[in-house]
Each structure stands twice: as structure tokens, then as C-alpha cells.
Amino acid sequence: MDIAFGKEQEDFRDRTRQFLQAVLPPGWGTSRHPYPQTAKEEEELGMWWERTLWEHGYAGLSWPQNYGGQGLTWLEQVIFSEECARVNAPVGVNGLGKGLLGPTLLVEGTEAQKRRFIPPLLAGEEIWCQGYSEPNAGSDLASLTTRAERVGEEWVVTGQKIWTSYAHLADWCFVLARTDASAPKHRGITFLLVPMHQAGVKVEPLRQLTGEAHFNSVTFDGARTALENVVGQVNDGWRVANTILSFERGTWIVGRHAQYMREMDALLQAARDLPGTGGSAAQDSYFRQRLMALWSEIEVLRFHGYQVITQLQTKSQLGPEASMLKLYYSEMHKRFGELAMEVLGSHMPFSEGLESVGAGLLHRAFLGSRAETIFAGTSEIQRNVIAERVLGLPKDDRH
Amino acid sequence: MEFDYTKEQYLMQGSVSRFFQEVAGPAAARGCYAEGAQFAHSIAPRLAAQGVLGAAATPELGGSQLTFLDFALIFEAAGQMLLPYPLMENYVATDLLMRFGSEEQKAWYLPRLAGGEILASVAWGSPARPWSGEGVQALLSEGSLRLHGRRTFIPFATVADVLVVPIQSKSIAGTLVGLVDAHQPGVEVMPLKSLDGSYPLDLVELRDVELKPEAQIWPGEPVWDWACQVGRTALALEALGAAERIFAQTLDYVKVREQFGYPVGRFQAVKHAAADDYLLLESARVASRYAAWCVSEDRPEAGLYSALAKAYASDMARRVTGDAIQLHGGTGFTWDGDAHLYFKRAWRIASQLGTAPEMRELMAQLVIDGRTA
Numbered sequence: 115m116d117i118a119f120g121k122e123q124e125d126f127r128d129r130t131r132q133f134l135q136a137v138l139p140p141g142w143g144t145s146r147h148p149y150p151q152t153a154k155e156e157e158e159l160g161m162w163w164e165r166t167l168w169e170h171g172y173a174g175l176s177w178p179q180n181y182g183g184q185g186l187t188w189l190e191q192v193i194f195s196e197e198c199a200r201v202n203a204p205v206g207v208n209g210l211g212k213g214l215l216g217p218t219l220l221v222e223g224t225e226a227q228k229r230r231f232i233p234p235l236l237a238g239e240e241i242w243c244q245g246y247s248e249p250n251a252g253s254d255l256a257s258l259t260t261r262a263e264r265v266g267e268e269w270v271v272t273g274q275k276i277w278t279s280y281a282h283l284a285d286w287c288f289v290l291a292r293t294d295a296s297a298p299k300h301r302g303i304t305f306l307l308v309p310m311h312q313a314g315v316k317v318e319p320l321r322q323l324t325g326e327a328h329f330n331s332v333t334f335d336g337a338r339t340a341l342e343n344v345v346g347q348v349n350d351g352w353r354v355a356n357t358i359l360s361f362e363r364g365t366w367i368v369g370r371h372a373q374y375m376r377e378m379d380a381l382l383q384a385a386r387d388l389p390g391t392g393g394s395a396a397q398d399s400y401f402r403q404r405l406m407a408l409w410s411e412i413e414v415l416r417f418h419g420y421q422v423i424t425q426l427q428t429k430s431q432l433g434p435e436a437s438m439l440k441l442y443y444s445e446m447h448k449r450f451g452e453l454a455m456e457v458l459g460s461h462m463p464f465s466e467g468l469e470s471v472g473a474g475l476l477h478r479a480f481l482g483s484r485a486e487t488i489f490a491g492t493s494e495i496q497r498n499v500i501a502e503r504v505l506g507l508p509k510d511d512r513h
Numbered sequence: 514m515e516f517d518y519t520k521e522q523y524l525m526q527g528s529v530s531r532f533f534q535e536v537a538g539p540a541a542a543r544g545c546y547a548e549g550a551q552f553a554h555s556i557a558p559r560l561a562a563q564g565v566l567g568a569a570a571t572p573e574l575g576g577s578q579l580t581f582l583d584f585a586l587i588f589e590a591a592g593q594m595l596l597p598y599p600l601m602e603n604y605v606a607t608d609l610l611m612r613f614g615s616e617e618q619k620a621w622y623l624p625r626l627a628g629g630e631i632l633a634s635v636a637w638g639s640p641a642r643p644w645s646g647e648g649v650q651a652l653l654s655e656g657s658l659r660l661h662g663r664r665t666f667i668p669f670a671t672v673a674d675v676l677v678v679p680i681q682s683k684s685i686a687g688t689l690v691g692l693v694d695a696h697q698p699g700v701e702v703m704p705l706k707s708l709d710g711s712y713p714l715d716l717v718e719l720r721d722v723e724l725k726p727e728a729q730i731w732p733g734e735p736v737w738d739w740a741c742q743v744g745r746t747a748l749a750l751e752a753l754g755a756a757e758r759i760f761a762q763t764l765d766y767v768k769v770r771e772q773f774g775y776p777v778g779r780f781q782a783v784k785h786a787a788a789d790d791y792l793l794l795e796s797a798r799v800a801s802r803y804a805a806w807c808v809s810e811d812r813p814e815a816g817l818y819s820a821l822a823k824a825y826a827s828d829m830a831r832r833v834t835g836d837a838i839q840l841h842g843g844t845g846f847t848w849d850g851d852a853h854l855y856f857k858r859a860w861r862i863a864s865q866l867g868t869a870p871e872m873r874e875l876m877a878q879l880v881i882d883g884r885t886a
């Protein structure tokens with residue numbers, strides 16, 4: 115057992131720290147910094163961040179160099195995520211491209227597709243969105259009804275997608291569409307790449323409970339895409355989509371602990387400043403117990419991350435146990451958000467004013483965490499997957 | 514970055530597991546419930562022959578010089594098989610002597626501990642406060658130290674030969690750890706009715722017991738703190754082993770037990786309970802692994818992470834073993850079913866060396882108050 119990173123990796127960490135310090139505005143990372151106030155400002159910052167990472171050689175760290183990646187390993191990716199989380203670095207707007215589409219193309223894409231799509235994805239020149247969910251196909255995604263028909267040298271796509279994050283900024287959408295209505299529901303689906311800037315695509319914002327509108331409704335009404343923009347085989351899209359689901363669930367957790375620990379530090383500071391029964395909240399035995407229980411859970415997430423890294427070094431991909439990690443971090447973060455609000459007590463209704471509440475950081479965690487147990491497969495679905503595919507309990511064909 | 518045990522460590526666990534299945538397991542645990550602590554004596558020679566006793570000692574002294582990491586998976590296996598022997602106490606006594614004992618102490622005790630000739634236990638008591646005056650006091654009289662006081666929750670004390678005891682001395686102003694001969698006059702052992710009959714805990718009363726200089730280790734506080742860290746991590750690993758074993762049995766059961774025309778494991782309420790338990794189990798696994806690494810490498814944060822692992826794993830084990838009873842239905846409530854043996858083990862472990870709330874308070878002092886370990 116050796117939990118330390120090697121010298122090479124620690125050098126990479128040092129370089130990353132210097133890079134982050136050099137490019138982020140002075141005061142960044144402290145609660146005093148004037149962070150973006152509107153969704154628009156936040157998105158502009160996100161676009162700037164995508165370009166900055168590319169220019170400085172931090173985009174696609176573990177991706178092959180011949181498609182514009184840096185040719186490093188998972189370890190560098192993890193260290194980079196940790197360091198970004200430590201200083202609260204901006205969140206880019208191409209997370210779906212980098213977290214989902216890119217990895218899928220690297221596994222399932224043709225050589226031409228990799229050359230065409232990956233470099234502009236990494237450069238932040240083409241932003242991607244994920245067109246899976248539909249108004250009547252959420253957890254039961256395979257029941258989707260958006261259709262694609264072959265007309266001459268093109269696919270013509272018709273149907274409605276919903277909850278499509280960043281569709282309003284996206285240049286391309288990776289879409290699951292039904293191409294064989296007579297086949298069993300998992301068999302007739304194709305994974306298509308569809309350009310967003312065309313007459314047949316309509317994007318309408320949907321306001322989220324945070325007040326912002328990062329997700330949308332996307333209507334395809336005779337939208338077109340070239341015949342070669344199919345990933346994998348026609349009618350094999352369900353399998354292709356599932357390749358990335360385990361990427362999505364597994365890889366997103368690595369580095370997350372650093373973000374949660376930063377939030378925990380802010381919460382501990384708030385607890386020292388805010389009153390509890392008989393002294394500060396930090397002296398209140400009820401809160402001390404709960405804070406340490408959550409602190410432990412965040413640390414355990416760090417250990418899970420080490421386990422993932424160890425596995426990825428030999429296995430290259432996670433299996434259904436990735437569901438466990440997704441369930442773990444999302445449910446934990448939800449509990450963290452609730453505890454944070456409890457500690458704030460009578461200050462809870464306000465996300466401004468007190469410096470110690472982390473300039474809204476804790477409120478963002480509180481509200482934002484409610485989405486984490488829904489997107490990328492709800493907690494209930496993750497439990498089904500764990501029970502059936504990891505623990506081998508008898509399958510129930512309702513999902 | 515290699516956050517896992519080595520192949521050799523897993524191989525050793527495999528062979529010790531097979532051995533534990535023969536000497537321990539639910540049937541042996543029930544034997545210990547019936548016979549009492551005496552049962553431990555009956556298996557000691559075989560444990561010694563297998564090389565699991567005195568493991569931290571050097572080969573000249575009868576051991577195989579295993580590190581804590583080497584031994585971690587054996588604690589897990591002991592938990593799986595409900596081993597009715599104070600293995601953790603044997604390990605702690607051995608490693609404690611290796612690290613802090615004099616040459617004479619090592620030469621006398623270690624071969625005997627490794628050979629299973631003497632049974633060692635540790636007077637854990639209430640470890641959060643062993644120096645607060647409620648524990649054992651040493652008085653200086655006519656040049657010799659005389660011990661007075663009582664300690665509770667001492668595993669297998671009725672059959673122990675040597676007790677490792679934390680002692681405070683007002684007359685010489687200091688703390689020490691004593692190697693108390695359990696057969697000496699003035700040592701009175703009172704068996705308590707133990708919930709976990711496969712690991713009985715007793716009370717020991719010391720009345721004017723002489724502690725010779727060769728049985729003393731000074732100063733006591735760092736030695737005791739170290740012992741608690743090792744003990745807590747070992748208990749976390751045992752809790753993990755116990756929970757994972759009965760969890761596996763429970764999964765087997767819900768796959769075959771049918772109601773309403775289906776195996777009950779097909780029902781979502783059962784599935785979700787199993788998925789949540791699995792999540793807790795795997796989390797306790799990495800928590801105890803990290804603590805084992807800290808302890809084995811003598812990391813300064815070993816105190817913090819052994820407390821974390823102990824609290825997390827014992828909370829997990831209580832829940833998972835309790836769910837095992839529930840998911841077995843009426844069978845789960847029988848004496849002949851195994852679930853209760855694991856359930857009682859989990860709860861006993863949770864109560865030892867500091868409860869989960871005590872562990873979290875200890876962590877809070879380090880993390881929230883910034884106290885240094």
C-alpha cells in the first residue's frame with residue numbers, strides 16, 4: 115500500500131498550483147471575491163475558463179496527444195481536479211463534452227470522428243449538450259420516442275428533449291433517437307451527433323429551483339445531420355450510451371472530495387462564528403457530532419477516490435460499482451447541505467450578509483445538491499443497479 | 514498510488530480464513546456462549562501453530578514480524594468467523610512490548626504470547642479517560658508500587674494470565690502501563706454477563722497488588738494512546754469482517770426465500786436496503802484500510818483516522834447486522850440463526866474503546882478546535 119503520489123505527480127501538482135494562481139484573478143477563492151452574480155456572467159466565465167485551460171495545456175489531460183489531449187494519465191486528471199476544487203476554480207461549460215462525449219468517442223468513435231470532434235471540444239470552440247431525457251422518458255430512458263429517419267445522405271430528427279443542460283450555449287448535441295420502431299425498446303436506438311445551429315432546432319430555457327436556467331427544452335423538428343454522424347452502429351445506441359454512463363458515474367467523483375472539503379471548511383468557520391446552545395455552534399455537542407459525521411463521510415469519499423485510481427490503473431474502466439460512488443457522493447452532499455442550513459439556524463433564509471457563510475457557497479451546496487440525486491440516474495435507479503448488477507439480486511423487468 | 518493490500522497479504526488472508534473456518538465460525542461462537550471464556554484456551558494451541566499469535570514479534574522471539582498492514586486482513590477474517598479469542602489484545606500486547614518493552618520483558622513475554630502459552634488481555638475500561646482518576650492508581654509504599662482500583666470491559670479476563678493495565682500514580686506523579694500477573698494475590702476477576710457471549714468482557718478489581726519494576730513501562734500515556742489507536746483500527750476491521758460475512762449470507766438467503774411467488778430479493782424494498790448496506794460496507798472498507806495504513810506507517814494522523822474508522826465501521830456494522838436479522842424474517846430471530854451472533858458482535862465492538870459519539874468528539878477536538886494530536 116502506498117498512498118503517496120510519485121515525484122512526477124507532485125511536480126505536476128506544483129505546476130498546476132502555480133498555473134491556477136497565475137490565471138485566476140487576485141482574491142479568487144476567498145469569500146470576499148466578487149463572484150459572478152448572474153447566470154450570464156457565470157457562463158461567460160465558464161467559456162473563458164474552457165479557453166484558458168486549452169491555451170495552457172490543461173484540457174484533456176489524460177486524452178491522447180494526437181487528438182489534442184495532453185497524453186498524461188488519470189493521476190494527473192485527479193490531481194488537477196483536486197487543485198481546482200481547492201481554490202474553487204470556475205466550472206467550465208463543456209462538462210458534458212469532456213465528461214461524456216469525449217470519452218465515448220475515444221472508445222466508440224471512428225478515426226474520422228475523433229479527428230473531427232475532439233480537438234475543437236478540448237479547445238472550447240465547440241460546446242456539447244446531452245439530448246437523452248424526454249418529457250416521458252426519464253429513468254425509463256429506453257422508452258424514448260424522438261425519431262431519426264434516413265433521408266438521402268442525412269438523418270432527419272424529430273422529437274422533444276428536456277432538462278438539456280447548456281443547450282443554449284451548445285454547438286452540438288449528442289442525441290439518443292429511435293431508428294427502428296419495430297425493434298424491442300433497447301434495440302432500436304441510435305447515438306447521433308446533431309448540430310444545434312440550424313432551423314430545425316428550438317431551445318427554450320427552463321428555470322431551475324436555484325433561479326437560474328442552465329437547462330432547457332430542446333425541440334427537434336426535422337433537424338438534420340450527416341449520415342456519418344452516428345457513433346457506433348445504427349440501432350446500437352443503447353450500448354454506446356451505457357459506455358459513458360459508467361464514465362459519468364465513476365469519474366466525476368474523483369476530485370470531488372476537495373470541493374466538498376472546502377465547503378466543509380466554510381461550514382466549520384460559520385459554526386465557530388454562529389451561536390448554538392451554550393456558546394458557538396462549533397461548541398454545541400449536537401453540531402459537533404453531526405459535523406464530524408459529515409466530515410468523516412467527505413474523507414471516506416477521498417478514500418473511495420484512491421480506490422478508484424488504483425482500479426483505473428489496472429482496469430481502465432469502472433463497472434457497475436460506479437453506481438455506488440454516484441449514490442454515495444450525491445446522498446452525502448444532500449445531507450451536507452441540510453446540515454449547513456441547520457448550523458446557520460436563524461441566518462438560514464439569507465445567503466448574503468454574513469461573511470462566514472462563504473458568500474453563498476453553503477446555500478449553493480444546499481440547493482445544488484438536490485439535483486445530484488436526480489441527474490445521471492436517480493438514487494433509486496442507482497440502488498436498483500447496485501442490487502441487480504453488483505449484488506446479483508433477481509432482476510425486475512420494470513427497469 | 515496503490516491504495517490496496519498486496520497480493521501476498523490477500524493470500525495470507527485466504528489461508529488464515531480457511532483455518533478460522535475450522536477453529537471458529539458460528540458453531541464455535543455458540544460453543545463459547547455455552548462454555549464461557551474457557552473456550553479460548555481450547556483453540557489457543559492451534560492459533561499458535563498457525564502463526565497468528567504474537568505476530569508482531571521478531572522471529573527469534575517466536576513471531577513473524579508482521580506489520581499492522583500485514584495483519585489487517587487477518588482481523589477482518591477474525592470478524593468474519595466470530596473468532597472467540599482475544600486476538601486483537603494478543604496483537605496489541607505483542608506489538609506494545611516490541612515497541613516499548615525492555616529486553617527482559619520481550620524475552621520473557623513474547624515467545625509465550627506467540628506460543629499461546631499465556632493469554633494476554635488489555636484493561637480497556639473507559640479509554641477516553643484512563644488518567645482522570647477513575648482508573649487504577651499506584652501507591653508507593655516501602656519502595657514498591659502497589660495497585661488499587663478497578664477496570665471494566667476486559668476481554669476474556671477470567672482466563673487471562675497477563676493484563677495490560679493503564680495506571681496513574683499520584684505518589685510519583687506520572688502514568689505507566691503495567692503488565693499485571695492475573696494470578697497474583699489481590700487480583701479479583703468478576704465475570705460480567707456479556708451480551709456477546711463469543712467475546713466475554715469482565716471486570717477486574719485490584720486490591721493492593723504489587724507491581725514489580727520489571728512489569729512496568731514508563732511513561733504510560735503515549736503507550737496507551739498508541740494502544741488505543743491500534744485497538745480501534747483492529748476493531749474497525751473486525752466490524753467490517755463481521756458485517757460483510759452476514760451480509761453475504763443475507764444476500765444468499767433473499768435470493769432463494771420465496772414469497773408472493775418470487776424470491777424476496779426481487780422486491781425493491783429489499784433491494785434498496787441491500788444496496789444501502791453495500792454502500793456502507795464498502796465505505797467502511799476504505800475507511801478502515803486508510804486507518805490501517807496510518808497506524809502501520811506511524812503517521813501523526815493515526816489518532817484521528819483510527820477514531821474515524823472505528824466510529825464509521827461500528828455504525829455501519831450495527832446497521833448491516835440489524836438489517837440481516839430483518840431480512841431473514843422469523844429465522845433471523847432464532848438462536849440457531851447466525852444473524853444474532855454477528856449483531857451482538859457488532860454492538861459489542863461499537864461499545865469498546867470509545868463509542869461512536871466519543872470518537873466523533875475526539876475528532877472534533879482535533880478538527881474543529883485545532884488541538885494537536
Ligand SMILES: Cc1cc2nc3c(=O)[nH]c(=O)nc-3n(C[C@H](O)[C@H](O)[C@H](O)COP(=O)(O)OP(=O)(O)OC[C@H]3O[C@@H](n4cnc5c(N)ncnc54)[C@H](O)[C@@H]3O)c2cc1C
Pocket residue numbers: 243244245246247249251252253254276277278279280329485488489490491492493494495498512513
Ligand atoms: C440539474 C439537472 C440537469 C440535467 N441535465 C440533463 C442533460 O443535460 N441531459 C439529459 O438528457 N438529461 C438531463 N437531466 C435529466 C435527468 O437525467 C432526469 O431528470 C433523470 O434521469 C430522472 O428522470 P425524470 O426526471 O423523468 O424522473 P422520473 O424517472 O419520472 O422519476 C420520478 C421519481 O420516480 C423514481 N423512479 C423512477 N423509476 C423508478 C424505478 N424503476 N424504481 C424506483 N424508483 C423509480 C425516481 O427515482 C424519481 O424519484 C438533468 C436533470 C437535472 C435535475
